[in-house]
Amino acid sequence: MSLRFFDEVDNGKRIFQGSVHSYLHGLPNASQPTAVRCLEIAIKEKYRREENEEPSDNLKNLIDWSGDHLGAYTEIQQGLRLMRNYIHENKLVKEVDALESIRHTAEFLNKLFPPPQEEVEYEHNCLYCESSFMGTRKPKELILGYEMEKKCTNCNKINGYRFLGSSW
């Protein structure tokens, strides 16, 4: 289970996971800047593809560019600007703000590199009997924190899954 960003941008998956894992381990001050880094490399990759030239290193300009070129995502852009401002200050990042940053970043990554719109099949591992079974995935299930339940076709037990950006 993954964001399409992971397939499109080298190291995107590992960097995003770094942000999620830092948050889960109680390190919001490591998590938040890593989320910002993720969105920066994503916008740069999109820029290269659309403009056929190397992007600038100015994150503010990149965010402005993404708004002009990718349609009206004003609310997300506003969130990105706040995230960007945050990393230039010496205030401590609260846990809730780190999570919000990850959510924002995941949402933005899905705008830049949209997930497939149709349902796709994927494999689940049962947490009880360790067999695997096939299920389907909808694009909305790629949102961070999304919870779902699937019944194992082998032992009939209900498995609960929560999407954490890289795995169930």
Ligand SMILES: [Zn+2]
């Ligand atoms: Zn099972």
